[in-house]
Amino acid sequence: MDIKQIKVSDVAEVEAGFAWKSGLFSDNPKNGLPIIRIQNLGGNENAKFVYYKGEYEDQYIVNNDDLLVSLSGSFKILRWNGPKALLNQRIVKITPN
Numbered sequence: 001m002d003i004k005q006i007k008v009s010d011v012a013e014v015e016a017g018f019a020w021k022s023g024l025f026s027d028n029p030k031n032g033l034p035i036i037r038i039q040n041l042g043g044n045e046n047a048k049f050v051y052y053k054g055e056y057e058d059q060y061i062v063n064n065d066d067l068l069v070s071l072s073g074s075f076k077i078l079r080w081n082g083p084k085a086l087l088n089q090r091i092v093k094i095t096p097n
Contacts, residue, residue, distance in 0.1 A: 013095045015059055017087035024054035034085040036062055041076045041091070052086055060087045067094045 008014060020035055027050065034040075034049035062068065062085045070076040072090045087093055 011097055013097065015087065015093045017089045017091045018060050019089045020052050020086065021054060024052055025050040026053050034083055035088050036068070036085045036091060037088050038070050038073050038090060041068060041070055042078045056086055062087050062093060069094060
């Protein structure tokens with residue numbers, strides 16, 4: 001059986017997260033959207049969000065059922081099941097074509 005290798009970019013869009021300005025972080029959920037950091041991915045219910053009160057581009061928005069992959073620390077792949085949030089650096093969002 002031959003296994004065909006393809007590039008992920010041939011079957012999906014890959015969006016890298018953004019390095020948000022920490023000076024615009026807040027602990028208050030009323031101040032903006034949460035930022036998905038690696039500690040917010042999978043299994044750590046105690047990981048608190050930080051909220052971003054600055055401007056952002058729509059490409060960094062993560063919605064329920066978006067596929068996320070962490071690129072540092074423990075390699076994690078998961079389907080996001082959280083609030084609408086912003087994609088942080090060292091995490092990518094994969095959207096199938």
